[in-house]
Amino acid sequence: MARGKPPVTDRSAAGVARQMRHAREGEAEALGTLLQTYRNYLRVLAATCIDRDVRGKADASDVVQEALIKAHQCFHQFRGATEHEFLSWIRRILVNTLTDLHRKFSLAGRRVSRERSLESLVDHSSVMLRDLAAARGR
Numbered sequence: 001m002a003r004g005k006p007p008v009t010d011r012s013a014a015g016v017a018r019q020m021r022h023a024r025e026g027e028a029e030a031l032g033t034l035l036q037t038y039r040n041y042l043r044v045l046a047a048t049c050i051d052r053d054v055r056g057k058a059d060a061s062d063v064v065q066e067a068l069i070k071a072h073q074c075f076h077q078f079r080g081a082t083e084h085e086f087l088s089w090i091r092r093i094l095v096n097t098l099t100d101l102h103r104k105f106s107l108a109g110r111r112v113s114r115e116r117s118l119e120s121l122v123d124h125s126s127v128m129l130r131d132l133a134a135a136r137g138r
Contacts, residue, residue, distance in 0.1 A: 011037070013083060017082065020034065020078075020080075020081065023075060031072060035090075039068065042064045042091075043060045045122050046060035048121065049098050049121050050063065050101070053105065063094070063097055063101060064094070066097050067090070067097040071090055087126070091122055
């Protein structure tokens with residue numbers, strides 16, 4: 001996933017499904033484009049979920065980059081076929097990445113309640129973004 005100009009992609013349901021199909025067929029560029037398409041979306045979600053205590057040690061872009069690398073490495077495990085399924089899968093990877101980050105810098109170590117609250121926060125932020133986009137599209 002090269003930095004620079006964002007890829008031009010067809011964000012329609014058919015376009016996203018086509019990108020997923022090409023990515024499954026082993027086209028690295030298609031997978032890179034698919035992941036790049038959601039970089040800003042993930043960055044907004046990550047920015048809302050990083051605790052103040054951790055912000056000085058990592059920023060949202062770092063977290064998203066790590067999540068995208070994991071998604072790239074694990075794409076063969078993705079079984080969905082729709083944008084909604086893809087977003088759910090990639091948000092789960094983001095939540096796991098955020099959980100690992102908070103665990104790394106937390107003195108308390110692993111806290112299941114914190115993992116659940118991160119997932120809930122990402123889900124809530126995702127719904128707010130979707131509603132905002134829908135309102136702007138009216």
